[in-house]
Amino acid sequence: MISRSALTRGSQLALRSQGAAKLAQRGFAAVASPKASYEPATVAGIKVASRDDQGPTTHLAVVAKAGTRYEPLPGLTVGLEAFTFKNTKKRSALRIVREAELLGGQLAAYHTREALVLQASFLREDLPYFTELLAEVITQTRYTTHEFHEEVESVIHAKQAKIGADAIALDAAHSVAFHTGLGAPLYPTPSTPIASYLNENSVAQYADAVYNRADIAVVADGASEGALSKWIEPFFKELPSQSPDPLDSAASKYRGGEVRIPKTGSSALVIAFPGSALGASQPETAVLIGLLGGESGIKWSPGFTILSKATAANPGAHAKATNYAYSDAGLLTIEITGSASVVRKVAEESIKALKSVVDGSVSKEDLVKAIAKAKFDLLSGSETAGVGLVHAGANLIHGGKPLQVLETIKALESVTAEKFKTAAKALLDGKASVGAVGDLHVLPFAEDLGLRV
C-alpha cells in the first residue's frame, strides 16, 4: 500500500491551525436571518450548489442520478451504495475509514428513489481532503469480487432483515402508484430475487453508467463557492463527461390501485394520493400535510392534526402524513403502523376526518395552524445543516433549481380555505394507491374505507 507522505500530513495540520485561528476571530452572529438558499453553479461541467454560513463544519455530498428509479436491474442501487468507500485504486477501505476518523469526519452513503448520495461531514479546513476522497470513490473504486462476497453481500442481507411492515407497505403503495421506475422498491426484501442480477461486475457497469459529469451534482453546505470550484476541478478531472450507455427512464405516470401482502408481526397500511413534485408550486399539498400531521409537536397533547387525534384515541398506533416529492411526480401518503386492529380504526377515522374537511368542516383556526406548521417544517428543515443537501442535489440533477425558501413561504401564506378544499376534494375523487401489509383478515380494503382505487 502506498503510504501517504508525511508532507501531506504537515500541510493538513498547517491548514487546520489556520482555520482554528479564523474561528477564534469570529464574534457573535450579527442578526438572525433566514438561511440562504443553495446557489447553483457549474464547475468544469459538473453541477454544483453551495451555501456558506461561515460555520466551522462543512457537509459535502455527491448526489448521483442513480436511485432505484434508474437501476436497469433490481438491486444495483443498493449494491452500489454498499460498495461506496470500499477499496479504490489508490487506497484501501480501511485507510479511508482511519483517515476520516483522524480528521474527525463522518462518511455516509444512502439512497432515495431517485438519487444515490455520498456524503461527508467534516471540519471546514478539511475540504480538499474530502473533495478528493469523494471524487476518488466515484471514479476509482475497484469493485473487487472478494469485497462483494465478504462485505457487501452481508451488509445487504443485514439491511434486508431489518425491513419492517411499514417499509414494505410504502414500497407496495409506490409500486401500484407508478408500476415501474418510481415503483421499484427502495430496498429489495429478502424474498425479492436479486441474486442473479447483483454481482460486482453488474455494479461496476452501473457505476460506469451513472457516474459522469452530466448525472451528478456536488452540493456543499458550509463551503464557499470559490474554494469548492478550486478543488472540484483538479479532483474530478477523471470523471467522464458523458455516460457510455445512458440509462433510459420513462416519465412517471400515476396509476393507483391496491395491493395486499400477508405478513406476521405488526401491520402497516399506506394510503397514497398523487402529491406534489419537486419544484412544483402546490402549497396546498404542504398545508394538507400540516393538517393531517402525525406525531404531535407538543408534549402531553395530541395536537390539532387529524392523524394525531386518531392515534390518540387508539393507543399503540403510529401515523404520519408525508409528501414524497420526486422530479416529475409526487406521492402524498398516510402511513399507519401498529397492530392490525388499531391500524384499521385509525385508517377509518382519518379518512372520515379527511372527508369532513372536503365537506367544509375545517375550522379557520385549524387552517392557520396547518399553514404555520408547514412554514415551520420548511424553514427548520432548510436551517438544519446538511438536511437540504439531497433535496438541492436531486433538483440539480433533474435540471431544476434548488428550493427557494422565501418564495415557497410566500406561496404557503397565500393558501385560502377555498383553494385548500378544492385540492383535498381532487385527491379524494381521484384514484388512491393503497398498500396493506400484515394481518389481512383485519386490515380493511380500500373500498371499505371509501376510497376509489
Added chain:
Amino acid sequence: MSLAPFISKRPWLVKMLQPLAQMYVNQAGYRKMGLRTDDLISEENETVLKALSRLPPRESYDRIYRIRRAQQLSMQQKILPKAEWTKPEEDVEYLGPILREVEAEEKERAALDTLTIAKKH
C-alpha cells in the same frame, strides 16, 4: 533470508541460474504428480485460508482435484503418465498474487491499528 531479490536484479545471473532452477523443479517431482508450485503452499494458517477463500470457484475446484489426485498417486506409489505431467507453462502462480494482497491488508491493518499521533502543539 533469500537470495532471490539479489539474483533477479541481475539478468545475467538469472540467465545463468535458470537451467539449474529448472533442474531443481524437475527433481522436486511435484510436476510429475500433476501439481503446481502454488499447490504446495501450506494452508494451515489464517492468511492462506483467507486467500484460498478468494479463489474463483473454478480455480478452487481444480486445485482440490490436483491435490486429491496427487494424494492418490502418493498412496499408490505412482507418478502420472508423462503426457499428464504439469507443463512448465501451466505452472503459473495462481494463489501468490491473492496471498500477497491479503498479507498487505493484514500489514496495513496492523500498522493503522497501532498508529500513534504525534501532536505538533
